[in-house]
Amino acid sequence: MDDMFFQDWMGLLRVMLVGTLAYAALVAALRVSGKRTLAQLNAFDLVVTVAFGSTLATIILSEKVALAEGLLALVLLIGLQWIVTFSSVRSRRIARLVRAEPxxxxxxxxxxxxxxxxxxxxxxxxxxxxxxxxxxxxxxxxxxxxxxxxxxxxxxxxxxxxxxxxxxxxxxxxxxxxx
Known part of the structure; x- marks a missing residue:
């Protein structure tokens, strides 16, 4: 029962340290990737945003995921988002796949x-x-x-x-x- 409320101080320290570093890295990566990464959300962008949140939560809370692996996952998601948005600007077919028409x-x-x-x-x-x-x-x-x-x-x-x-x-x- 005690494990449910508190396990140890090292776990809390890890969450504070890894959470702060992962959050800072996500903000920096999103800033570098450009405004379009999290522009006004359509369905595709919403999925990516949820994936960012889920990945960040996993990095912060799962001791099985090292900070470097988690940061790589975030950078990978941002890179894939950039590739898809880059491609959708240049290809009408790709744009129709990922964006809803008015x-x-x-x-x-x-x-x-x-x-x-x-x-x-x-x-x-x-x-x-x-x-x-x-x-x-x-x-x-x-x-x-x-x-x-x-x-x-x-x-x-x-x-x-x-x-x-x-x-x-x-x-x-x-x-x-x-x-």
Whole structure:
């Protein structure tokens, strides 16, 4: 029963020392790898971030994992993340594998029901997004887009023409598209 609450002072010292060094190494490695490593999270980035956390916890708490092995694991994860993001910027095919494409959910005040069903978004959720954007309802929106990172973008019908365009989607003046 005593082992559950306290084993020995060396274990506590190891956690303090290894935890501090591993944390500092992770922060330094992420800083060197660039802002893109932990940019706004999409599903792929979330998996990598969880892997970072799990690896850091294992380094700190498992006496079976030496600091050098743990740091190598962190550097490996960062290197793999860098390779994938580097490749996805240069290859549309790789980008499509690791990044979700934006989806048009509302066009000129009308819901794109097939797209909403595919993305598992309800009309009530879109209305909540419109309220947060300060719009009274669907008729006040030119477009609502579910972005690849899970956030929503809203363009109102009264936006100036330069702000009305929605990159990646055809002309919004044609009414809802049958997805």
């Amino acid at each position: 989806t048009l959910l509302l066009r000129n005040g009308e819901f794109c029901e097939d797209a909403m069903r595919r993305e598992r978004v309800t009309p009530e959720e879109v209305r909540a997004v419109l309220r947060r954007a300060g719009l009274g309802g669907p008729e006040a929106a030119r477009a609502v887009i579910l972005e690849g990172d899970g956030s929503f973008s809203v363009t109102s019908t009264d936006a100036p023409p330069t702000e009305r365009s929605v990159a990646g989607f055809e002309d919004l003046g044609q009414g809802p598209r049958k997805d």
